[in-house]
Amino acid sequence: MKILTAKQIYEADKFTIKKQGIRSDELMERAAIGIFDWIHSRLQGANVNIQLFCGIGNNGGDGIALARHLKENDYSIQVHVVNYSEKRSKDFLLNLERLKDRKIWPNFIKEKSALPNISPDDIVVDAIFGIGLNRAPHFWVSKLIEHINVSSAFVLSVDIPSGLPCHRIPWDTENVIRANYVLSFQVPKLVFFLPETGIYQNQWEILDIGLDPEYLDATATDYELIGKNEVLPMYKQRTKFSHKGTYGHAVIIGGGYGKIGAVQLASNACLSTGCGLVSAFVPECGYHSLQTAVPEIMVLTDDDDENISAIDLSFTPNVIGVGMGMGTKEITQKAFEFFLRKNTAPLVIDADGLNILAKQPSLLKYLPKNSVLTPHPKELERLIGEWSDDFDKLEKAKIFSTENDCIIVIKGAHSIIIHKDKGFVNTTGNPGMATAGSGDVLTGMITGLIAQGYTPLNAAIFGVYLHGLAGDIGVTSKGYESLKASGIIENIGKAYIEILKSPEDVPIRKET
Ligand SMILES: NC(=O)C1=CN([C@@H]2O[C@H](COP(=O)(O)OP(=O)(O)OC[C@H]3O[C@@H](n4cnc5c(N)ncnc54)[C@H](OP(=O)(O)O)[C@@H]3O)[C@@H](O)[C@H]2O)[C@@H](O)CC1
Numbered sequence: 405m406k407i408l409t410a411k412q413i414y415e416a417d418k419f420t421i422k423k424q425g426i427r428s429d430e431l432m433e434r435a436a437i438g439i440f441d442w443i444h445s446r447l448q449g450a451n452v453n454i455q456l457f458c459g460i461g462n463n464g465g466d467g468i469a470l471a472r473h474l475k476e477n478d479y480s481i482q483v484h485v486v487n488y489s490e491k492r493s494k495d496f497l498l499n500l501e502r503l504k505d506r507k508i509w510p511n512f513i514k515e516k517s518a519l520p521n522i523s524p525d526d527i528v529v530d531a532i533f534g535i536g537l538n539r540a541p542h543f544w545v546s547k548l549i550e551h552i553n554v555s556s557a558f559v560l561s562v563d564i565p566s567g568l569p570c571h572r573i574p575w576d577t578e579n580v581i582r583a584n585y586v587l588s589f590q591v592p593k594l595v596f597f598l599p600e601t602g603i604y605q606n607q608w609e610i611l612d613i614g615l616d617p618e619y620l621d622a623t624a625t626d627y628e629l630i631g632k633n634e635v636l637p638m639y640k641q642r643t644k645f646s647h648k649g650t651y652g653h654a655v656i657i658g659g660g661y662g663k664i665g666a667v668q669l670a671s672n673a674c675l676s677t678g679c680g681l682v683s684a685f686v687p688e689c690g691y692h693s694l695q696t697a698v699p700e701i702m703v704l705t706d707d708d709d710e711n712i713s714a715i716d717l718s719f720t721p722n723v724i725g726v727g728m729g730m731g732t733k734e735i736t737q738k739a740f741e742f743f744l745r746k747n748t749a750p751l752v753i754d755a756d757g758l759n760i761l762a763k764q765p766s767l768l769k770y771l772p773k774n775s776v777l778t779p780h781p782k783e784l785e786r787l788i789g790e791w792s793d794d795f796d797k798l799e800k801a802k803i804f805s806t807e808n809d810c811i812i813v814i815k816g817a818h819s820i821i822i823h824k825d826k827g828f829v830n831t832t833g834n835p836g837m838a839t840a841g842s843g844d845v846l847t848g849m850i851t852g853l854i855a856q857g858y859t860p861l862n863a864a865i866f867g868v869y870l871h872g873l874a875g876d877i878g879v880t881s882k883g884y885e886s887l888k889a890s891g892i893i894e895n896i897g898k899a900y901i902e903i904l905k906s907p908e909d910v911p912i913r914k915e916t
């Protein structure tokens with residue numbers, strides 16, 4: 405699903421109005437009815453007090469139109485107009501008139517107004533600011549936002565939590581609505597998925613307001629949200645007359661004394677993702693434990709007992725996953741440099757492989773085109789430098805990806821795969837996956853997909869989704885605290901089965 409910028413949403417709006425021959429207030433009416441239906445299907449006419457806080461733009465207009473529908477269905481409502489500007493939108497004014505025609509008189513909140521009491525049992529509809537927010541809210545509007553936040557009432561935000569801009573971090577992190585639920589029109593907003601800006605809502609859902617599919621199809625976007633519908637077409641079906649050679653030979657290189665487990669997890673994950681043959685290359689000390697723990701893999705050893713000192717492969721595999729548990733000792737750095745200079749196989753680089761690249765950026769030129777880099781935040785910072793905020797981080801990652809012709813998997817609650825100017829935002833995964841070895845498993849999975857013929861970009865996107873889904877399945881029996889990296893591997897098979905079940909036909913609903 406495409407993630408549009410505010411500018412593109414306004415264009416989609418205009419395009420739809422023209423193509424469908426409708427008025428802008430009709431589009432607003434669709435939005436309001438969508439929200440009303442959502443509320444009504446849950447409340448079923450229950451006697452709850454609903455307080456609507458509406459700005460003076462189109463987000464406020466949505467709220468005012470919603471108030472009319474709620475009143476017509478006998479809900480108990482109070483409408484507050486947050487009078488933060490003299491410049492009211494046309495459709496806000498139109499809906500305000502419609503409200504007054506029905507003898508509903510809003511309470512106008514201005515700078516000096518007393519703030520209304522909000523009971524914890526009330527429902528607050530937050531329609532103060534939408535995607536049009538382009539500067540810090542006035543001090544008194546911030547006070548209102550704070551007043552709503554401390555009320556303990558259930559807060560339903562229209563389109564986006566008020567105070568949260570669409571494409572940057574908030575001016576003041578305290579003065580943003582903390583929404584229990586966001587009903588967002590047509591397309592998700594990038595801010596829902598970033599660590600600094602995703603904290604303002606618990607759950608979000610897309611409401612389809614019928615923006616024209618022709619515009620959405622034709623529009624190129626900087627970011628895409630990756631769900632089942634996006635990964636399913638990437639899936640490579642197995643054929644009847646295939647054999648293990650059909651699915652590639654991968655090598656996993658890494659490990660050190662006390663860190664052989666990282667290679668074990670990556671190799672096992674690689675195999676469990678469908679790779680035909682997996683060889684591990686580890687220091688001598690890892691030989692017995694690896695052969696015992698994963699009998700299906702072949703083990704090659706370094707001459708050094710405890711460190712990677714010389715990476716000597718007598719063949720060129722289909723892909724190599726390298727770096728986990730490897731350390732950054734001088735001897736290993738030299739071995740890695742020598743390896744990179746002569747290697748021609750596609751690479752997936754993790755952990756200490758990335759740390760060595762950060763220490764010696766001159767090695768980046770030896771990476772094969774479209775190498776996949778899988779840094780956690782600290783490793784990413786070592787590679788691309790410090791960032792001022794999440795948006796700066798994404799821009800820096802894009803520049804790094806473009807300059808070095810590589811794919812970066814920024815690991816996080818919503819991992820984002822960066823390929824040059826484009827980002828793919830993952831939707832699977834959960835906090836239970838913040839556990840030792842989870843990253844080694846991901847590296848093994850992406851390596852295993854490339855071995856099977858997935859392009860490195862598709863392997864990164866599909867692999868991150870599959871990894872998160874295996875973790876989501878894992879927590880259903882293990883809970884968040886007890887899920888281990890090996891538990892993610894155990895559920896890779898179930899994750900494949902889940903992906904192959906009939907395609908999603910319900911709107912995306914996601915806890916963040
Ligand atoms: N296609 C869709 O998805 C549809 C979208 N719809 C809805 O429209 C919403 C967008 O509406 P919107 O453009 O009128 O902007 P909104 O957020 O209501 O702000 C109003 C104005 O406030 C101003 N302003 C900005 N910052 C400010 C500040 N700090 N303090 C004071 N003023 C400030 C700024 O005007 P300015 O003063 O900069 O000229 C801005 O224009 C969208 O979120 C959705 O709910 C639906 O109706 C149907 C179809």
Ligand SMILES: [K+]
Binds near residue numbers: 532533561562
């Ligand atoms: K809002």
